[in-house]
Amino acid sequence: MRHVLLAIAIAAAAALATAFIENEFYLRLLFMVCVYFLCAAGMNVLLGFAGQKSLGQAGLFAAGAYGAALLTTRYDLDPWLAFGLSAVIAGLCGVLIALPSLRVKGPSLAMVTLAFGLVVEKLVSQASDTFGGAMGIYAIKPLAFGETPFTMAQWVWFGIALALVTHLVLRNLLVGRFGRAFASLREDEIAAASVGVAVYRTKVLAFVIAAVTCGLAGALVAQQNQYINSDFISFNLSIFILLLVLFGGSGSLAGPLIGAVLLVGLNALLARWSWIEHFAHGALLLLALYAMPRGVAGLLLDLARRLMPAAPEAADAAAPLLPVRAQAPGAGALLEARDICKAYGGVVPARDVSVSLTRGHIHALIGPNGAGKTTFINMLTGIVVPDSGTIRFCGDDLKGQAVHAVAASGVVRTFQNLRLFKQLSVRDNVLLGAHARMENGFLASLLGLPSARRAEAQAMARADGILAFTGLARVAQETAGSLAYGLQRRLELARALAAEPVLLLLDEPAAGLNPHETAELGALLVRIRDQGITILLIEHHMDLVMTICDHVIVLDYGEKIAEGPPAQVKHDPRVIEAYLGTEDTQEDAGVPPDEVEPAPSSSHGGARYGALRAAEGF
Amino acid sequence: MASAYLQIILSGLSVGGVYALVAFSFSITFTTTKTLNFSQGEVVGFGAFVGVAVLSLLGISALAAPGITEGLGYLAALVGAGAVMGAVGVLLFLLAVRPFTGKPGMNWVMSTIGFGIILQSLGLAIWGPAPVMVASPFGSDVIRIGDAGIRPQEILIFVCVIGLVVVLDLVYRRTTFGKVMRAVAFDPDAASLMGIDIRKVMVLTFAFSCALAGVSGVLLAPIASASLFMGMGVALKSFSGAMIGGLNNPRGCIYGGFMLGLLETSVAFWQAQWREIVVFLLIILVLAFRPNGLFGGTVAEKV
Numbered sequence: 047m048r049h050v051l052l053a054i055a056i057a058a059a060a061a062l063a064t065a066f067i068e069n070e071f072y073l074r075l076l077f078m079v080c081v082y083f084l085c086a087a088g089m090n091v092l093l094g095f096a097g098q099k100s101l102g103q104a105g106l107f108a109a110g111a112y113g114a115a116l117l118t119t120r121y122d123l124d125p126w127l128a129f130g131l132s133a134v135i136a137g138l139c140g141v142l143i144a145l146p147s148l149r150v151k152g153p154s155l156a157m158v159t160l161a162f163g164l165v166v167e168k169l170v171s172q173a174s175d176t177f178g179g180a181m182g183i184y185a186i187k188p189l190a191f192g193e194t195p196f197t198m199a200q201w202v203w204f205g206i207a208l209a210l211v212t213h214l215v216l217r218n219l220l221v222g223r224f225g226r227a228f229a230s231l232r233e234d235e236i237a238a239a240s241v242g243v244a245v246y247r248t249k250v251l252a253f254v255i256a257a258v259t260c261g262l263a264g265a266l267v268a269q270q271n272q273y274i275n276s277d278f279i280s281f282n283l284s285i286f287i288l289l290l291v292l293f294g295g296s297g298s299l300a301g302p303l304i305g306a307v308l309l310v311g312l313n314a315l316l317a318r319w320s321w322i323e324h325f326a327h328g329a330l331l332l333l334a335l336y337a338m339p340r341g342v343a344g345l346l347l348d349l350a351r352r353l354m355p356a357a358p359e360a361a362d363a364a365a366p367l368l369p370v371r372a373q374a375p376g377a378g379a380l381l382e383a384r385d386i387c388k389a390y391g392g393v394v395p396a397r398d399v400s401v402s403l404t405r406g407h408i409h410a411l412i413g414p415n416g417a418g419k420t421t422f423i424n425m426l427t428g429i430v431v432p433d434s435g436t437i438r439f440c441g442d443d444l445k446g447q448a449v450h451a452v453a454a455s456g457v458v459r460t461f462q463n464l465r466l467f468k469q470l471s472v473r474d475n476v477l478l479g480a481h482a483r484m485e486n487g488f489l490a491s492l493l494g495l496p497s498a499r500r501a502e503a504q505a506m507a508r509a510d511g512i513l514a515f516t517g518l519a520r521v522a523q524e525t526a527g528s529l530a531y532g533l534q535r536r537l538e539l540a541r542a543l544a545a546e547p548v549l550l551l552l553d554e555p556a557a558g559l560n561p562h563e564t565a566e567l568g569a570l571l572v573r574i575r576d577q578g579i580t581i582l583l584i585e586h587h588m589d590l591v592m593t594i595c596d597h598v599i600v601l602d603y604g605e606k607i608a609e610g611p612p613a614q615v616k617h618d619p620r621v622i623e624a625y626l627g628t629e630d631t632q633e634d635a636g637v638p639p640d641e642v643e644p645a646p647s648s649s650h651g652g653a654r655y656g657a658l659r660a661a662e663g664f
Numbered sequence: 665m666a667s668a669y670l671q672i673i674l675s676g677l678s679v680g681g682v683y684a685l686v687a688f689s690f691s692i693t694f695t696t697t698k699t700l701n702f703s704q705g706e707v708v709g710f711g712a713f714v715g716v717a718v719l720s721l722l723g724i725s726a727l728a729a730p731g732i733t734e735g736l737g738y739l740a741a742l743v744g745a746g747a748v749m750g751a752v753g754v755l756l757f758l759l760a761v762r763p764f765t766g767k768p769g770m771n772w773v774m775s776t777i778g779f780g781i782i783l784q785s786l787g788l789a790i791w792g793p794a795p796v797m798v799a800s801p802f803g804s805d806v807i808r809i810g811d812a813g814i815r816p817q818e819i820l821i822f823v824c825v826i827g828l829v830v831v832l833d834l835v836y837r838r839t840t841f842g843k844v845m846r847a848v849a850f851d852p853d854a855a856s857l858m859g860i861d862i863r864k865v866m867v868l869t870f871a872f873s874c875a876l877a878g879v880s881g882v883l884l885a886p887i888a889s890a891s892l893f894m895g896m897g898v899a900l901k902s903f904s905g906a907m908i909g910g911l912n913n914p915r916g917c918i919y920g921g922f923m924l925g926l927l928e929t930s931v932a933f934w935q936a937q938w939r940e941i942v943v944f945l946l947i948i949l950v951l952a953f954r955p956n957g958l959f960g961g962t963v964a965e966k967v
Contacts, residue, residue, distance in 0.1 A: 149955045161944045321788040328781030335775045
């Protein structure tokens with residue numbers, strides 16, 4: 047609430063100041079601050095939160111500006127209606143740029159946005175029949191009260207009001223479910239999908255938000271000037287919009303305002319020397335990236351933190367029960383995988399693997415390195431699509447479903463090499479786990495409706511319950527990446543639990559833990575199982591597997607070689623052979639000659655160090 | 665009609681040659697450092713002006729008639745632009761790339777753009793915004809082949825590019841340095857464990873990449889006239905060529921560059937003003953079906 051009041055106070059102060067300014071030049075500056083604030087506010091969602099580098103925002107500015115221009119001149123629409131429609135046009139262009147992001151990522155996507163900006167620049171300067179080229183379009187209808195067009199002061203007031211509304215609705219969005227989803231894209235897309243964030247859709251949404259605010263800014267400029275030409279649209283504008291966010295404070299709510307005020311001021315000072323202005327933009331861009339990755343807002347925030355340290359979190363309360371998804375009590379197996387095959391050329395991580403998981407059991411998936419265990423989990427969660435076979439979960443077909451849809455249906459995993467959202471807080475990581483379980487939609491979140499607030503509050507309470515259950519409540523405010531390794535492992539488990547899994551898939555949850563931590567983990571897993579959550583874990587710690595598991599499945603070179611209760615499996619001759627090799631080949635470094643090639647997982651060096659651990663466990 | 669096709673092929677191959685060089689320059693930094701210079705276009709434009717500066721230092725007027733001195737002067741301009749832009753490449757790597765390599769967030773995309781803006785504004789301060797005409801050392805009389813025509817500079821570009829490409833390919837495949845570059849591209853960690861100074865390799869790669877871009881600028885100047893703004897379109901089309909060929913594949917990039925040149929001249933023959941727009945739309949289509957390019961292998965992220 048303090049934030050909202052502060053924002054309103056700043057806007058009111060600016061509006062009051064406007065009433066006393068008579069100099070047209072200063073009014074124009076204020077107006078441009080509003081225009082660039084709008085561009086930056088949307089760009090901050092795209093760049094600062096979702097982490098997508100768009101280098102073609104000028105094209106979206108153009109979409110709004112030319113949209114308003116053509117609608118009021120060629121089609122003689124009402125200026126207010128044209129203003130609204132131009133935002134829609136820009137939003138559609140935003141979808142257009144976001145489409146390639148389904149297939150291309152990283153630098154290539156950045157180049158695509160750059161190309162989009164350039165195409166629009168060429169279009170408006172060369173297709174002069176429609177867009178007027180360098181001559182431009184005159185007599186654009188300005189916004190007006192009845193018949194009287196806005197005065198300059200009224201334009202500034204309108205700009206301030208629009209900026210305030212934009213800021214407040216974007217804030218509603220960013221502090222909750224959608225803000226976290228955007229940030230998860232910036233951090234790790236695979237992990238985001240695995241907790242149920244619809245990666246592509248969320249990315250498109252971020253592009254559209256940036257496009258709409260940029261389009262509004264363009265329409266504002268076109269209708270205020272009553273004129274637009276191709277000189278407005280240049281690569282420099284795209285870079286300036288990028289700079290507004292980076293310099294002001296990328297990923298901070300105050301960043302766009304700080305950036306807009308400082309940079310519009312700087313431009314006004316340097317406007318006389320165009321190359322120095324250009325140089326300053328380049329230098330500031332480098333400076334912001336180098337010296338202040340979170341911009342001026344980040345510097346101010348650090349200062350504030352030093353002056354007022356945050357209150358410490360309460361210690362772990364008594365561990366409560368986990369939130370559990372209501373399950374239809376079904377008969378038969380929870381998950382039934384039949385004849386799963388997968389091959390990468392000569393490497394075959396799955397060959398006719400059939401597995402059946404029983405409700406309420408802890409299952410273990412063991413086998414030497416390169417046996418295909420992680421690939422199996424990847425196939426269950428949709429990250430890898432099997433070549434053939436079927437996967438049925440609670441009667442539904444999982445094969446071919448998107449990763450986030452699998453997670454939403456209750457099959458949730460952790461990763462062997464930890465994929466936390468490292469820059470986010472521990473609590474936000476857990477809240478992201480609950481993403482697919484939250485029901486507040488886009489509009490409710492944007493407008494801050496009571497239903498959205500209720501959903502946020504409930505999710506917060508559930509997250510705190512899970513943090514207490516896993517013993518992480520003390521570190522709830524820390525950044526995930528700053529935790530000790532053992533705690534990071536536990537946080538991944540907590541994040542998965544927040545998704546209220548029906549089936550929990552754990553990829554080597556005890557890797558790197560010491561014996562004491564491993565025993566703690568075992569107790570925790572039993573408590574989770576006792577709440578009715580079925581578990582499948584990949585593990586090399588045989589003592590852990592033998593103590594807590596109800597059922598063990600053994601893979602070797604993509605084939606299931608044994609399964610059954612732990613006591614039975616550990617005496618199975620084929621299992622002993624897979625782990626230790628047979629008599630006659632032991633002199634030969636323990637690798638049976640017929641299995642020398644191919645080494646299935648070269649990144650592990652193909653070494654069967656699991657054998658040593660297995661020997662300890664037996 | 666046949667002469668029209670011949671014309672398209674001739675012009676396409678010469679402009680495609682420039683794209684091939686710049687596409688190759690993207691590819692070598694991308695394979696070794698997983699980064700590339702988003703302001704390669706500014707390097708092309710700046711390089712062209714360095715070439716102009718060398719010519720005027722030698723007292724050769726920009727509109728000189730062809731001759732031996734002019735030919736040697738042009739050669740000096742090529743070498744000068746290569747050397748100066750090579751040094752700029754070292755600066756680029758140290759200032760804008762190295763601080764951000766190997767970190768998440770791709771901040772190097774924006775820092776290389778920042779570097780390019782600084783470079784361009786310095787160019788504007790020194791030479792001003794006006795484009796400069798540069799004469800080809802072999803004159804501007806169009807050579808007729810049937811009904812198709814080709815300018816001597818276009819032939820020169822084609823010959824230079826083929827020569828450079830063959831040398832580069834040999835260096836990349838046959839020499840120790842090439843092997844070192846490929847090793848770093850394949851696995852930097854393993855390469856450094858084998859005693860390869862990967863930072864030195866990365867610096868050299870960037871120097872080399874920018875030198876190639878600078879040379880491309882001088883090659884292009886007699887056709888398109890030198891301008892500090894000439895590079896953006898060239899760089900984008902070259903990058904598109906690199907994407908078609910597969911950024912991870914230097915040879916593919918060269919093919920991709922030539923293919924893009926041919927594509928562009930074909931579209932321009934049909935509708936000149938739509939050429940950029942159609943070309944970029946086609947690139948997006950190609951990427952939709954083959955995200956790693958026509959000659960690029962697939963790269964899967966390990967989970």
